[in-house]
Amino acid sequence: MKIVCIGGGPAGLYLSVLARLRSGGRDEVVVAERNERGTASGFAVTLGEDVLDEFFRTDPVGAERVRAAAHMWDSQVVEVAGERVHLGGRYGYAIGRARLLELLAERAEELGVTLRHGTAAAAGGDVAADPLTADADVVVAADGVNSAVRTARAPAFGTRVAHGANRYAWFGTGKRFRPFTFAFEPTEAGWVWFHAYPAADCPSTCIVECAPETWTGLGLDRMDPGEGRRLLERIFARALDGHQLIAPPGVDASPWLRFREIRTMSWRDGNVVLAGDAAHTTHFAIGSGTVLAVSDAIVLAEHLYPRGSTGTDDVEAALAGYDACRRAAMAPVHQLARASMEWFETVPARLATADALEFSWSLLDRRHDQGRLNQRLHRATQVESIRRVRRGLTTARRVRRALRRKEINPRLTLR
Numbered sequence: 001m002k003i004v005c006i007g008g009g010p011a012g013l014y015l016s017v018l019a020r021l022r023s024g025g026r027d028e029v030v031v032a033e034r035n036e037r038g039t040a041s042g043f044a045v046t047l048g049e050d051v052l053d054e055f056f057r058t059d060p061v062g063a064e065r066v067r068a069a070a071h072m073w074d075s076q077v078v079e080v081a082g083e084r085v086h087l088g089g090r091y092g093y094a095i096g097r098a099r100l101l102e103l104l105a106e107r108a109e110e111l112g113v114t115l116r117h118g119t120a121a122a123a124g125g126d127v128a129a130d131p132l133t134a135d136a137d138v139v140v141a142a143d144g145v146n147s148a149v150r151t152a153r154a155p156a157f158g159t160r161v162a163h164g165a166n167r168y169a170w171f172g173t174g175k176r177f178r179p180f181t182f183a184f185e186p187t188e189a190g191w192v193w194f195h196a197y198p199a200a201d202c203p204s205t206c207i208v209e210c211a212p213e214t215w216t217g218l219g220l221d222r223m224d225p226g227e228g229r230r231l232l233e234r235i236f237a238r239a240l241d242g243h244q245l246i247a248p249p250g251v252d253a254s255p256w257l258r259f260r261e262i263r264t265m266s267w268r269d270g271n272v273v274l275a276g277d278a279a280h281t282t283h284f285a286i287g288s289g290t291v292l293a294v295s296d297a298i299v300l301a302e303h304l305y306p307r308g309s310t311g312t313d314d315v316e317a318a319l320a321g322y323d324a325c326r327r328a329a330m331a332p333v334h335q336l337a338r339a340s341m342e343w344f345e346t347v348p349a350r351l352a353t354a355d356a357l358e359f360s361w362s363l364l365d366r367r368h369d370q371g372r373l374n375q376r377l378h379r380a381t382q383v384e385s386i387r388r389v390r391r392g393l394t395t396a397r398r399v400r401r402a403l404r405r406k407e408i409n410p411r412l413t414l415r
């Protein structure tokens, strides 16, 4: 079988790794990435336990490298105009996007994948016209949120696009956050806030967000990017301890975006299949885009290479199975992401009536998945000694999980 992945992001690269592993090195696998190697947008992405479990289950060798490069944040706080509230029992991992892509690319190469960086495949989304994709048995369109393949085959994929109301921009900052921090600051035009977390191999990520009327009220829609950053640095002087914001690499124009929610009614058309952001996007407040891209790759590989075989005899059935399985799995994720996005669109109204503790509870419960007991626990977590106990319990849980997935170095979990 010949598989060509259009796009060398997490979805395309991880599918290529698994295809070589599961075919026992038999199948030809090519990844075409239009960017040169080593160029990646953005700063760090967050990873949770579930995706680490999946990495270890599907490729323990590569997983150990990703885990060793990932930085663990072991607490989460909400700061409302400088008043700090602790969210107990929360932790996660972050890794620079560039580092993650390089680790996946190295692993793919080591397994015999042909990597073609600097190669824009299937111009205009036409896979039949490009010799690279024309003779492939499977073309994986892992070409990201603006997927040309999805656009070219819009009727087959049934794409729907919706926009979030808020404006946001991805920045980096030199401030080394220890906890994952949500900071909310008042301005004369309304509240502005950021979601920030540390990484080991790049500046901390700092995503700034606000309501559209605050964005225009502050003049951020009209300012040049440098002026806009300086204004935000003044607004967040307390939360950033005077550190500067860093523009996303390669973005000279306005960094401001509105979240674009992509949903597709089908993920396959003939031998062309969508994966990752090309198939779906979820709001960044649930920090799942990379995780979902990797999950797509895993499920696609499991359908193309059923257990006990080195490849399917029936590509069409395999793609149909992947499509049905992943679309069903995405439905609840879409709901959670939508609830999370809508919560952030109501921040100004909530801050007008709630104190910092109440507000932080509603942030924690924004997907309506916390019970009454957790609400009482949230209050108790503001007491230092209770926080210490919770942290101890969380560490024990974390170590148990690391041991269960057979991390070679579970000491990483204690740092």
Ligand SMILES: Cc1cc2nc3c(=O)[nH]c(=O)nc-3n(C[C@H](O)[C@H](O)[C@H](O)COP(=O)(O)OP(=O)(O)OC[C@H]3O[C@@H](n4cnc5c(N)ncnc54)[C@H](O)[C@@H]3O)c2cc1C
Pocket (backbone or CB within 6 Å): 006, 007, 008, 009, 010, 011, 012, 032, 033, 034, 035, 041, 042, 043, 044, 045, 046, 047, 119, 120, 121, 122, 123, 142, 143, 144, 145, 148, 170, 275, 276, 277, 278, 284, 287, 288, 289, 290, 291, 292, 293
């Ligand atoms: C700044 C930033 C921060 C993020 N933070 C998080 C986070 O904390 N946690 C999280 O889980 N997710 C996060 N995400 C989302 C996450 O990065 C994406 O969901 C994830 O990268 C999707 O992976 P993908 O492989 O589907 O697409 P992408 O990573 O977008 O990769 C698609 C690739 O296809 C290439 N391409 C496009 N067209 C062609 C073509 N014609 N030929 C060849 N190559 C092509 C592009 O150059 C790109 O490299 C973040 C995204 C950004 C931008």
